[in-house]
Each structure stands twice: as C-alpha cells, then as structure tokens.
Amino acid sequence: MSEPLLKLDRISTGYGDLTVLRDIFLTVAAGEVLCITGRNGVGKTTLMRLISGVLPPQSGSIAMNGQDIAPLEPHARQHIGLSYAPQDSVTFAPLTLRENLTLHHKDHSLDRYQGLFRRFPRIEERLGQVAGTLSGGERKILAFCRVMAEGGSLLCLDEPTEGVQPENISHMAEEIRAAAEAGRGIVVVEQNLSLIEQAADRVIVIDHGEIVHQTRNGPDMRAEILEKLKV
Amino acid sequence: MQEAIVFSLNVSYGIISLALLVLGLAIIFGLLGVLNMAHGELVAIGAYTAWAVQSAGLPLLLALPVAAVAAGAIGWLMEITIIRHLYRRPFDTLLATWGISILLREAIKLCFGLEYKSVIEPVGGSITILGADYPTYRIWLMVAVVLGFVGLFLWYRRSHAGTRVRAMVANPMLASAVGIETAKLARRAFVLGAASAGLAGCLMAPLIRIDPYMGVDYLLSSFFVLVVGGLGSLQGVFIGSGVIGGAETAASTILGGTGGYVTVLVISILFLWLKPGGLYARR
Numbered sequence: 001m002s003e004p005l006l007k008l009d010r011i012s013t014g015y016g017d018l019t020v021l022r023d024i025f026l027t028v029a030a031g032e033v034l035c036i037t038g039r040n041g042v043g044k045t046t047l048m049r050l051i052s053g054v055l056p057p058q059s060g061s062i063a064m065n066g067q068d069i070a071p072l073e074p075h076a077r078q079h080i081g082l083s084y085a086p087q088d089s090v091t092f093a094p095l096t097l098r099e100n101l102t103l104h105h106k107d108h109s110l111d112r113y114q115g116l117f118r119r120f121p122r123i124e125e126r127l128g129q130v131a132g133t134l135s136g137g138e139r140k141i142l143a144f145c146r147v148m149a150e151g152g153s154l155l156c157l158d159e160p161t162e163g164v165q166p167e168n169i170s171h172m173a174e175e176i177r178a179a180a181e182a183g184r185g186i187v188v189v190e191q192n193l194s195l196i197e198q199a200a201d202r203v204i205v206i207d208h209g210e211i212v213h214q215t216r217n218g219p220d221m222r223a224e225i226l227e228k229l230k231v
Numbered sequence: 232m233q234e235a236i237v238f239s240l241n242v243s244y245g246i247i248s249l250a251l252l253v254l255g256l257a258i259i260f261g262l263l264g265v266l267n268m269a270h271g272e273l274v275a276i277g278a279y280t281a282w283a284v285q286s287a288g289l290p291l292l293l294a295l296p297v298a299a300v301a302a303g304a305i306g307w308l309m310e311i312t313i314i315r316h317l318y319r320r321p322f323d324t325l326l327a328t329w330g331i332s333i334l335l336r337e338a339i340k341l342c343f344g345l346e347y348k349s350v351i352e353p354v355g356g357s358i359t360i361l362g363a364d365y366p367t368y369r370i371w372l373m374v375a376v377v378l379g380f381v382g383l384f385l386w387y388r389r390s391h392a393g394t395r396v397r398a399m400v401a402n403p404m405l406a407s408a409v410g411i412e413t414a415k416l417a418r419r420a421f422v423l424g425a426a427s428a429g430l431a432g433c434l435m436a437p438l439i440r441i442d443p444y445m446g447v448d449y450l451l452s453s454f455f456v457l458v459v460g461g462l463g464s465l466q467g468v469f470i471g472s473g474v475i476g477g478a479e480t481a482a483s484t485i486l487g488g489t490g491g492y493v494t495v496l497v498i499s500i501l502f503l504w505l506k507p508g509g510l511y512a513r514r
Contacts (some may be wrong), residue, residue, distance in 0.1 A: 052408055078410035086408065092401045099394050104409045106391065146409070 003066035005030045005154055005185035006051065011060030013050045019058060020046045021209045028185040030153065033176055035196045036189045038206035039229055044189045045087050047206070048158045051187065052084040053077045064154060078104075083152035087159045087189070090143035093132030097123060100131050101146055112149045119171040120145060137163035141172075148175055154185045161192045173198035193222055205229070236363040238484065240370075245480035247373045248435060250380065250472035253453040255428030261463035262400050262420045264321060265314060268328040270453060271446025272335035273302045273425050277432025278441045279339060282348045291353040291437075298433035299426040305335070306425020310418050318417065332446065339443045348441040372434060384465050396420065400463065455499045461509025470510050474498065 004027040014020040020043045028034045038044050049055035051062070053074040062070050069077055074084070091100050102108045110117075110127075117124035120141050126134070131142060144160050157176075161169045169192060176186055176199040190196055196203060196217075203221060205213040205228040213228045215221050256270040267273075277298040284294035309331055317323045352368040360370075387393040399406040399413050407413050439445065452475065460471020475495055483491030502509065 054404060054408070073412075073414075074404075074407040075410050075412045078408060084408045086405065089402050089405060092398045092405065094401050095394065095398060099398075103394060103398055104411075108391070150409075 003063070004028060005032075005065060006187070007061075007063045008051070009061045009063075011050065011062055012058045013046060013055055014058060015055075019209070021050065021206075023060070024211060026204060026211065028154070028187055030185050031180050031183050033180045033186045033188065033199050033201045035200040035203045036187065036206060037191055037196065037203060037225060037229070042206050043209045044206055045158055046209075048084070048086070048156055048187070048189055051156055052082065052086075054086075078150075078152070081151075081153035082156065083147045083150040083154070084156045085143040085147045085158060085160060087162070091131035091134070091139045094130055096128055096130055097134075097142060098127040100142060101127075101149070104150065112151075113145060116145045116148060116175070119175065120168065135163070137165060137168070140164050141168060144172055144175075148179060152184070154187070155179060156187045158189045159191070160188065161190065161195050166194070169195050170198065193225065196225070197222065232361075233363040236361050237365065240360070240363070240365050241484070242477050242480045244369050244373060246469075246472045246476035247376045248438070249452060249456060249476035250468050251372075251376045251431045251434065252428075252449050253456045253468050253472060254380075254383075255424040255426075255431060256450075256453040257457060257462070257465075257468045258424035258427060259421055260457060261467075262396065262424075263318065263417055265318070265324045265421070266321060266328065267424070268325060268450065269309070269332035269335055269446075270428055271448070271450035272332045272339070273305065273428035273446075274432035274435075274449050275339060275441070275443065275446045276302050276305065276335070277429035277434075278350070278436040278439065278445065279343055279348070279432075280429065281350045281433045281436035282343075282441055285350055291350070294433050294436075295430060298429040300429075302429020302432070303422045303426035306422045307418070309425070310421040314421060315414065315418065332450075336443050336446065343443070345443060350436040350441065352437040368437060372438075375434070380465060380469070387465065452495075455495055457509070458499050459502050459509055461511045464511055467509055467511040474510070 006028040008024050008026050010023050010025055012019055012022050012024070024047065026034070036044050036047060046055065050057060053069070053072055057070055061068060064080065064082065092103070095103070098110070101110065101113060122138065123142060123145055131139060134142065140160055140162055141164060144157065147155050147157060160172060164172070173195050176188065180186055180201070188199065200217045203215050203217065203225060204211050205225060207228070213224065215224050252274060255273065256267060259265050259267045280298035280301055281291060281294040284297060285291055313327050313331070314324060317327055354368045354371055356367050357364040358367050358370050387396065395411050396416060399411060399416050403413050455475050456468065456471035459474045460467035460469070475498065478498055479491045479495050482494035
C-alpha cells in the first residue's frame with residue numbers, strides 16, 4: 001500500500017509550555033479533500049500552522065509522501081509541494097496583485113491563472129493595484145488563487161471563505177474539487193458548511209485540541225457536524 | 232550670486248553625503264529591525280581601507296571593492312555568529328551590536344593606532360559652476376551617489392530579488408510559506424547593509440578626518456536621519472537626509488558648528504515627540 005500524501009501520527013503542538021493540540025492522528029490521500037471544522041479557538045489554525053511548518057511539533061511525527069518533514073522550515077515544505085494560505089495576513093499588502101501572484105514563479109507569467117481569472121475576474125481587473133487596498137474577502141480570493149496555481153501536491157487553506165460572497169464560495173468549491181480530481185490532496189480549515197458540503201470528501205471536527213468526530217460527506221453530515229458544534 | 236551657488240552646493244553635498252552614510256544603517260534597521268550600533272565602525276573600516284590602499288601606493292579606486300568586501304565580510308560574520316539568533320529581539324540586538332562596535336573600535340586602534348589619518352582626493356582641483364568654483368571630487372561624489380541611489384531604488388522596486396525582499400519585509404511568515412528562504416535573504420540584506428557602510432566610509436575618506444572614534448558621530452547623525460525620514464524606504468533616507476543634512480549645513484553656516492548640532496538635535500526631538508513614524512514611514 002502506498003504512503004498517504006500527508007500523515008500526522010500522535011502529534012501534539014502548542015505555544016511555549018501550552019499544549020493546544022494533543023495526540024492528533026490524521027491522513028490525507030492524493031485526490032482527497034479533508035475539511036477540518038470546529039468552534040472558535042479549538043486549535044484548527046494551530047493544526048494548519050503545524051502542517052505548514054510555522055509551528056514545530058512538541059511530540060509525534062509528521063510525514064509527506066513518507067518523508068519526515070518535521071525538521072523542514074515552511075519554505076522547504078513549499079519546495080517539496082506544500083502550498084499554504086494562512087488565516088490572517090494572507091497577502092503581501094505593499095505588493096501589487098501581479099507581484100503577489102508571480103512572486104514565487106521565476107517566469108513572472110500569469111498564464112497559469114487564466115482559469116482562475118475567469119472564475120474571479122475582479123482579481124485580473126486589479127492586477128496593478130496593491131493588495132493592501134483590497135477588501136478582506138478579495139484578499140482571501142487572491143490568496144486562494146495563489147495557492148491553487150502554485151502547483152503543489154498538497155494544498156492547505158485556512159478559512160478561505162472568510163468574508164467571501166456566496167457566489168465566489170461556490171467557485172472556490174468547484175476549484176477545490178477540480179484540484180482533487182487532478183490528484184492533489186487538499187486540507188481546508190472551514191466553518192462554512194456550504195463549502196464543506198460542496199467540496200469535502202471527509203470531515204474532521206476538532207474540540208479542545210482533540211479530534212472528536214470524523215465523517216464522510218453524505219446526507220447526514222451537516223446534522224452530525226452541527227450536533228458536534230453545539231456549545 | 233557665487234556665494235548662493237556655493238551655499239546651495241554645500242547643502243546638496245551635506246544631504247547627499249549624509250544619505251550615503253545612512254544607507255547601510257537604513258537597510259539593516261528598515262528591513263530587519265536590527266539597530267546596528269556597529270554601523271559607525273563599519274564606516275570607519277571603509278575609511279581605513281581607503282587609507283591603507285592609498286598608503287600602499289595603489290589607486291584609490293581599488294579601495295572601493297576592498298572596503299565593501301571587508302565591511303561585508305565583518306557583517307556576514309556578525310550575522311551568522313550573533314545577529315541571526317537575536318532577530319525580533321530589538322534590545323538584545325542593540326546590546327550585542329554595541330558590544331561589537333567596541334570590539335571593532337579596539338581592533339582599529341590596535342591595527343592603525345590612535346593618530347588621525349588622511350586620504351588624498353583621487354580627483355583634485357575644482358569645477359566652475361555658474362561662476363562658482365567647487366571641488367571636483369565633491370561633485371563627482373554627489374553624482375555617483377545619486378546614480379547609485381537611483382540604481383538601488385530601481386532594483387528594489389523592479390527586480391525579482393527586490394520584490395522578494397519587499398515581500399519578506401511586509402510579511403515574513405507568508406514569505407516563508409511561498410518558498411522564500413527568509414533566513415538567507417535576511418543574511419544577504421545584513422551583508423549588503425554592512426558593505427554599504429564600508430563603501431560609504433571609503434568614498435568619504437578623502438573628505439573627512441579618519442580616527443578610531445569617527446564612527447560614533449556617524450552613528451548619531453544616521454539615527455537622526457532615520458528618526459526624521461522614517462524607516463524602511465529609500466525615500467525616507469533621502470527625505471531624512473534632506474532635513475537633517477540641509478538644516479545642519481544651513482545652521483552651521485549661520486550659527487557655527489555647535490549651532491548646527493543643536494538645530495539637528497532639536498529637530499530630532501520634535502519629530503520623536505510629534506511625528507514618531509517620520510516623514511515617510513513604510514506603508
């Protein structure tokens with residue numbers, strides 16, 4: 001059996017002496033969309049920081065295609081195919097949209113964005129504008145476009161729909177599904193059930209730093225998640 | 232009329248030479264948030280390099296790359312041994328670089344002694360501008376510095392490498408996430424800042440008194456420029472140099488050296504009080 005694209009095995013992490021996530025075990029296969037949801041402040045973003053390399057593990061292991069990536073800095077993880085859009089500060093505010101999108105491509109070409117520009121035409125219209133002037137939702141779309149076009153095999157999106165209008169959320173879900181069908185693995189931290197229903201293969205619910213529920217996308221999924229999100 | 236032209240050229244020279252001296256500190260402070268207290272000593276190393284090269288009977292032009300490499304190498308050594316462990320700890324970097332400045336000053340004393348040194352201008356004589364005579368080397372220096380700043384500005388705003396530096400400064404975490412090796416880029420920026428200081432000392436060497444304590448004065452002037460101009464932009468360096476260099480030259484001409492120094496001090500205090508971000512804060 002081949003190795004999963006991403007595997008977290010009994011991993012714990014946190015900030016200083018504070019442990020936020022405990023004994024997390026999860027896998028993501030190539031071509032799979034895993035959505036992670038939960039109430040505010042339960043450790044979802046901490047998990048994304050751990051996967052992207054911003055936060056080191058306190059214990060346990062993390063591997064990508066069987067390779068231990070715990071010692072790798074975020075830039076080194078990007079080089080082996082992990083693309084990440086954080087929850088906050090998702091763009092380079094003083095850089096233009098064009099610079100934001102081409103920064104990591106030596107050819108400076110926008111060709112790889114043509115399909116995304118058709119979905120999100122406002123981005124193409126504003127290529128010469130600095131990202132700091134965009135609204136919160138537009139910044140999220142810009143970061144989403146960057147990650148989708150980056151060419152990584154594992155895409156990590158932290159709350160990509162925050163402040164984004166419903167029509168564009170559907171476009172995002174379609175792009176995520178298309179990427180999964182192309183064989184890429186996708187991890188999405190999300191509270192928007194609409195996107196989860198449209199895009200997820202599998203859903204994990206986190207509470208108090210632990211995985212409390214796992215389910216596959218199906219008719220009962222919404223009710224199951226809502227039950228687990230009750231305070 | 233001639234006096235007015237000479238006065239204008241003196242003010243221009245004051246502004247441009249100050250911008251040259253500040254550049255290295257502005258790069259390191261503006262891009263990395265490190266208050267490099269050893270900046271003045273790196274300027275001094277550039278000046279001593281010019282003296283050593285000229286004393287060896289070699290052309291002064293040769294001193295430029297030697298000074299940049301010498302100061303850059305010291306910057307590299309500082310970064311890999313001490314500074315890189317202290318990023319985002321401003322007080323610690325201040326103390327560490329202050330210690331390094333003392334070490335460098337003592338090393339200079341040991342190598343070159345306490346007595347003043349002087350460097351002969353490589354281009355002597357004067358040029359007549361609108362009927363006023365002005366030293367050729369100063370004119371040459373002003374043109375070279377302005378061209379250098381324009382080149383640096385274009386590199387920073389237009390090149391791929393410059394864009395990556397701007398990205399790192401704007402959002403270091405995201406820069407790393409998009410594949411930029413921020414630690415390596417920070418090291419290069421530190422070395423560039425140190426090399427700029429060495430180059431400034433070398434270019435200014437024929438016009439200044441060279442002694443082991445010269446760095447302290449340049450460090451203070453540089454801080455005043457950053458206070459007035461704001462951090463993190465070449466525009467800020469030029470605007471700050473314009474205000475500080477212009478005010479000091481004008482006030483010194485009218486009130487004498489002490490009056491010029493007091494004027495600069497008062498302006499800096501007013502800015503710290505009323506406009507702490509400076510005139511051109513990074514956006």
